[in-house]
Amino acid sequence: xxxxxxxxxxxxxxxxxxxxxxxxxxxxxxxxxxxxxxxxxxxxxxxxxxxxxxxxxxxxxxxxxxxxxxxxxxxxxxxxxxxxxxxxxxxxxxxxxxxxxxxxxxxxxxxxxxxxxxxxxxxxxxxxxxxxxxxxxxxxxxxxxxxxxxx
Amino acid sequence: xxxxxxxxxxxxxxxxxxxxxxxxxxxxxxxxxxxxxxxxxxxxxxxxxxxxxxxxxxxxxxxxxxxxxxxxxxxxxxxxxxxxxxxxxxxxxxxxxxxxxxxxxxxxxxxxxxxxxxxxxxxxxxxxxxxxxxxxxxxxxxxxxxxxxxxxxxxxxxxxxxxxxxxxxxxxxxxxxxxxxxxxxxxxxxxxxxxxxxxxxxxxxxxxxxxxxxxxxxxxxxxxxxxxxxxxxxxxxxxxxxxxxxxxxxxxxxxxxxxxxxxxxxxxxxxxxxxxxxxxxxxxxxxxxxxxxxxxxxxxxxxxxxxxxxxxxxxxxxxxxxxxxxx
Amino acid sequence: xxxxxxxxxxxxxxxxxxxxxxxxxxxxxxxxxxxxxxxxxxxxxxxxxxxxxxxxxxxxxxxxxxxxxxxxxxxxxxxxxxxxxxxxxxxxxxxxxxxxxxxxxxxxxxxxxxxxxxxxxxxxxxxxxxxxxxxxxxxxxxxxxxxxxxxxxxxxxxxxxxxxxxxxxxxxxxxxxxxxxxxxxxxxxxxxxxxxxxxxxxxxxxxxxxxxxxxxxxxxxxxxxxxxxxxxxxxxxxxxxxxxxxxxxxxxxxxxxxxxxxxxxxxxxxxxxxxxxxxxxxxxxxxxxxxxxxxxxxxxxxxxxxxxxxxxxxxxxxxxxxxxxxxxxxxxxxxxxxxxxxxxxxxxxxxxxxxxxxxxxxxxxxxxxxxxxxxxxxxxxxxxxxxxxxxxxxxxxxxxxxxxxxxxxxxxxxxxxxxxxxxxxxxxxxxxxxxxxxxxxxxxxxxxxxxxxxxxxxxxxxxxxxxxxxxxxxxxxxxxxxxxxxxxxxxxxxxxxx
Numbered sequence: 001x002x003x004x005x006x007x008x009x010x011x012x013x014x015x016x017x018x019x020x021x022x023x024x025x026x027x028x029x030x031x032x033x034x035x036x037x038x039x040x041x042x043x044x045x046x047x048x049x050x051x052x053x054x055x056x057x058x059x060x061x062x063x064x065x066x067x068x069x070x071x072x073x074x075x076x077x078x079x080x081x082x083x084x085x086x087x088x089x090x091x092x093x094x095x096x097x098x099x100x101x102x103x104x105x106x107x108x109x110x111x112x113x114x115x116x117x118x119x120x121x122x123x124x125x126x127x128x129x130x131x132x133x134x135x136x137x138x139x140x141x142x143x144x145x146x147x148x149x150x151x
Numbered sequence: 152x153x154x155x156x157x158x159x160x161x162x163x164x165x166x167x168x169x170x171x172x173x174x175x176x177x178x179x180x181x182x183x184x185x186x187x188x189x190x191x192x193x194x195x196x197x198x199x200x201x202x203x204x205x206x207x208x209x210x211x212x213x214x215x216x217x218x219x220x221x222x223x224x225x226x227x228x229x230x231x232x233x234x235x236x237x238x239x240x241x242x243x244x245x246x247x248x249x250x251x252x253x254x255x256x257x258x259x260x261x262x263x264x265x266x267x268x269x270x271x272x273x274x275x276x277x278x279x280x281x282x283x284x285x286x287x288x289x290x291x292x293x294x295x296x297x298x299x300x301x302x303x304x305x306x307x308x309x310x311x312x313x314x315x316x317x318x319x320x321x322x323x324x325x326x327x328x329x330x331x332x333x334x335x336x337x338x339x340x341x342x343x344x345x346x347x348x349x350x351x352x353x354x355x356x357x358x359x360x361x362x363x364x365x366x367x368x369x370x371x372x373x374x375x376x377x378x379x380x381x382x383x384x385x386x387x388x389x390x391x392x393x394x395x396x397x398x399x400x401x402x403x404x405x406x407x408x409x410x411x412x413x414x415x416x417x418x419x420x421x422x423x424x425x426x427x428x429x430x431x432x433x434x435x436x437x438x439x440x441x442x443x444x445x446x447x448x449x450x451x452x453x454x455x456x457x458x459x460x461x462x463x464x465x466x467x468x469x470x471x472x473x474x475x476x477x478x
Numbered sequence: 479x480x481x482x483x484x485x486x487x488x489x490x491x492x493x494x495x496x497x498x499x500x501x502x503x504x505x506x507x508x509x510x511x512x513x514x515x516x517x518x519x520x521x522x523x524x525x526x527x528x529x530x531x532x533x534x535x536x537x538x539x540x541x542x543x544x545x546x547x548x549x550x551x552x553x554x555x556x557x558x559x560x561x562x563x564x565x566x567x568x569x570x571x572x573x574x575x576x577x578x579x580x581x582x583x584x585x586x587x588x589x590x591x592x593x594x595x596x597x598x599x600x601x602x603x604x605x606x607x608x609x610x611x612x613x614x615x616x617x618x619x620x621x622x623x624x625x626x627x628x629x630x631x632x633x634x635x636x637x638x639x640x641x642x643x644x645x646x647x648x649x650x651x652x653x654x655x656x657x658x659x660x661x662x663x664x665x666x667x668x669x670x671x672x673x674x675x676x677x678x679x680x681x682x683x684x685x686x687x688x689x690x691x692x693x694x695x696x697x698x699x700x701x702x703x704x705x706x707x708x709x710x711x712x713x714x715x716x717x718x719x720x721x722x723x724x725x726x727x728x729x730x731x732x733x734x735x736x737x738x739x740x741x742x743x744x745x746x747x748x749x750x751x752x753x754x755x756x757x758x759x760x761x762x763x764x765x766x767x768x769x770x771x772x773x774x775x776x777x778x779x780x781x782x783x784x785x786x787x788x789x790x791x792x793x794x795x796x797x798x799x800x801x802x803x804x805x806x807x808x809x810x811x812x813x814x815x816x817x818x819x820x821x822x823x824x825x826x827x828x829x830x831x832x833x834x835x836x837x838x839x840x841x842x843x844x845x846x847x848x849x850x851x852x853x854x855x856x857x858x859x860x861x862x863x864x865x866x867x868x869x870x871x872x873x874x875x876x877x878x879x880x881x882x883x884x885x886x887x888x889x890x891x892x893x894x895x896x897x898x899x900x901x902x903x904x905x906x907x908x909x910x911x912x913x914x915x916x917x918x919x920x921x922x923x924x925x926x927x928x929x930x931x932x933x934x935x936x937x938x939x940x941x942x943x944x945x946x947x948x949x950x951x952x953x954x955x956x957x958x959x960x961x962x963x964x965x966x967x968x969x970x971x972x973x974x975x976x
Contacts, residue, residue, distance in 0.1 A: 083893045144880070262672060317665040339662050
């Protein structure tokens, strides 16, 4: 067989092997394996990650021959902004309250759009504030601080 | 139903209004300055949650501010308790202290984020109930003495179902086995429900469970009650002996009460204790607790603090002997 | 039984109860369509509404909320690729593809109709055989459950399109992630890194939201041209005659499978929709369409899912034991009403028991009445410009996930799995098997260890018990069936590749 590397499979294989490796190491460090009759807390992780490592090797090896399948471009900017928006929501909701964190989350996420239209973004923030207020605070009564001074 | 919904909304609006007005009332230095939150460290819907809400609903009108139960479940009730321990000690945050988070967790968890005694002021015990040892309906043991005899005859002892490693019923089972000189092997489940299913089905012959959650199954004849862990027989099951009566000197209860972060002003603690104890004397509350299987105990803050300290001391050696520790 | 059912209908069909059921189904749908809020969250959010009602009305409303929430979850899965629970994960596989092909209308319609037919059938089953079926649930021991879960995992490995080995690896990795948290048998913390929130394991909803919903948003932002195509396609709202013919048999099979699997406590919903989907994929004449928007792939799991939702009431009503988290909440609601569910309920509170059974049927009817007219509205929702749509979805996810435990930690979990979901899509690793492994893996471990403890370490227990042995035989057949085509395929590829 000719060597025709498949980037997707190779990456996936390495990822599974690395994940399994780290988990197996942690497992042997801290969890007793036990016996088949009286399995310790490390028995099932050992089996699972052992199998996963083997599968990772299989994917890696077969990936050397089944290519080429390139990994597409990674949309770092879009991904970063969306994940940042969520993270900011999580960081601020308890300290600054739901109104501020909602506005921040939508504001950051909206930057991912190619053309940033302030009017649309602010309109959306106002609309979502009203909708989420009615839905979550007034109607469902979820326990969440509303304003920075609510707690 | 529409009326009920309106009511719910009105409470919500009151809460919001109060939240908006919070800065003004804080200056007024009066307590309660806004809605009080009662952290319930369990998932909504369970017996304990129901009882906590019963108390919260009646505490609100007495204090002139709504008391809102907030479920913060997880990690053996320790997550909600840790949140309460870190809250401001201004009487606006209360927590449902209980046997798991304040009796057993201090020994079970090696790195607990709170000290069950130092980080809290314990206000009042609300309820306690005994546990019960039940057997599969078709199991040959008719009494606790039978269990001891059968377990001694078998080299590897008998299996019993429990709701979780380190739970009070797990540890109680180990205590009973040790005191009776028999071998009981815990078989763990994710909660009391699945363990009860397997006891009814006969997968495990025995189980330890809280009396309230087991009582319907005992009455329905699906499991047989062998002994209860109270100091005297349960009024609901006068035919079932206590462990003391069958020769094992162990008394054990599951319990919960209400506590606040350490540093909460003594006047607030005294007031809350008074109100809670009065609520627990209301006939309607007594009736509901009876129905749910929770006994009511009358305690001062000092008595409750002493009770919690005593519980920690009782469970510590049992937890250590069981080998169940959580990092 | 007929007499009892008629009695039930007279109880349920009062104006108060009918309106409670209607409002419940409506609210349930409305809340259930919010991303991140599955049936469990919906019921716990709406539970307080029922506190002041008479018991029968309260429980009828809760049943309405439950069905509504479940259907609402299917709606978001189909429209936005946002599954809130395991059974919806299966629905996204073909449902979201159908929506992308401009067939959101038929997908939603078939989900509603399939659910209705399944609900009706399963309700009759519950009424007629409820007490008898309890015996089935009780006859499953730990060894049998282990074999069932193993079969479920093996079956799920063939779920996804593409590379089977990668699917299996994703499934095994999912099992591994499921091990995070407190070990049930020893109470030991596994892979929790001293984070208390992890001691109850990684949350399913944050994980699913991240891998499906958030990753999908990133993919859509990346490819604006796909979005444009999605929007301009005009959708039919109703099924064609041809489609009716295609879905009839899958609905029937899904209903049968779901009714049976739903009785088993734990894992019933996940296994039923997954089993129904795999079954159709094996025997359908349109195999090649699966994963690309096959209507059968929506009809079968949705029917199975709803049938299982009905029959999962059986252990609750006859034993007083909740089969899953939703049923546990129902028990809570009953206890609040001062009722202890169990077999004595049939004699002690016949109005409640038969009223509930009748309301199951009514609830399913309400669902169709509410949702068929709404399909047009949902489909129109897809026409909202994407620059307004995605921040809205994102914020709903954020609020929904946060409100699960009132904890920001779940939001961060969503972020991590959002990244992973996007990464997986770039390297051709399907996320669905991972979620299924995540749910079934820990249950499998639990039953395996329990079975070995109870049998005193004798592995023969898995072959000696007839149920377990049968299931294991099926698992072996599934492995062989899976291996044959892929071996053939790799041969073909080897030949083609030279």
